Amino acid sequence: MSLSGALSNALSGLRASSAAARVTGSNLSNALNETFTRREIRLEQNSVTGGVRFAGVTRAANPLVLSDWRLANTRSSSAELESASTSRVFASFGLTGDVNSLETKLTEFETSLVAAATRPDLTPRLDSVAYAAKDVASKLNDIGASIQAERSNADAQIKNRVERTNTILKDIETVNERLASLRDDSESVVSLLDQRDALLDDLSSITDIRVFERDNNRIAVYSVGGASLIDGKAAVLEFEPSGQITAGMSLAAGDLKQITIAGEPMPASGSGGRFVGGELGALFDIRDKTAVTAQREVDAFAFDFAQRFNDPALDPSRGPTDLGFFTDAGVVVDAANIDGFSNRIRVNLAIDLNAGGNSQLLRDGLLSGGGGDPGNASLVQGLRDSMTTSGVISFGSFAGTSMSLVNLVSGVGSVLATSKTQSEAVLASSNAQKSVLTNVKAERGVDSSTELQRLMAIEKAYAANAQVIRTVDEMLDTLLGAV
Structure with missing residues (x-):
């Protein structure tokens, strides 16, 4: 040389x-x-x-590892929201033995009825029944309000995720344009690719995505359901939150909104769903499915509870169309208006001590005017028997089943607990998979040694x-x- x-x-x-x-x-x-x-x-x-x-x-970078990690991130993000929501709903219902659980309130109500039946002449015992009845109704109101809060919060959070998605897509569009203007051997390219990968990672927590290579280092991004998020220009997602959601509101009835792109509706889930998975998918599921199911179960219990104590056969002073011991916000309980009934169940003002009611009507009959035989325990005993006697359930998961009220409250609690447990299992599995892939991803990172x-x-x-x-x-x- x-x-x-x-x-x-x-x-x-x-x-x-x-x-x-x-x-x-x-x-x-x-x-x-x-x-x-x-x-x-x-x-x-x-x-x-x-x-x-x-x-x-x-x-x-390993594109396959990145793709698998993003899918795991999508599932983990979805499971985290679902698990948190079902946990909050179950917490409002309460564990067996909790002081503020529905089951405890129901037990206290039964205990007060037993005590009053043994000494119906003692007004303090009748007062205890009136207060315990109101506690059960108030607890059902709280559970219903908690469930509707989950739906309203999910609706508001959808708007937040839509705004985040639009920001991310616009940033990806900007990075795409900058990459297209650079030579492949430019050192600036790798920094921009890192920046874009971080944006895609963030986007994958919001919805399940698929990434496709285009010329000049550009990419296109579609949702797993086929919605074009960016292929050249970034799409603009739009969503109008519905504000305070009540039990009867639904997507099918037109009360709730879905995401649109250029005016075209984008169903979030189900057949043809465009935004399945991720935080968006979970929020739509909470708003339109899981919270609705929980509301239906609690409403079914509230209806059966009210109907047992409103049976005209228990109280000779009432007619079939008169208000019972429990009302639907002051009107007669109607099976045709069961949606959200747990939010509206109230103690009849005639026995509501806080509203000037008279607890002796629990012994003498709602329309008796009071002054009946103080030793007559037949009505109070009949009310107590209503809790333990089996009856055919009208609505919910146990519709058509003959159950006592005590067994029904345990059954509803089991349904809510199962939903919570299942969502926690999905979260644990998703997080485990994400953790493994995070480690695999890190293996291709920087090893200082x-x-x-x-x-x-x-x-x-x-x-x-x-x-x-x-x-x-x-x-x-x-x-x-x-x-």
């Missing part, structure tokens, strides 16, 4: 070592940056002058090339000195 060839090779080696040191240093400085993907220098043989040529920087070893090797290579240059310089000096 000629001296000029050796010098050229050594100089190209110095340039390559300098570029490698810069890339390795960047890796080390970003070792704790979770959105950073490890860089690798790309060298090519220089067929013209010999030596090597710096050909750019590549990222050590490896990068330091690489930096030491680069230093040796740099020193070796520098030594070649010094040796050539000395040889040239010797030759010139000999002339």
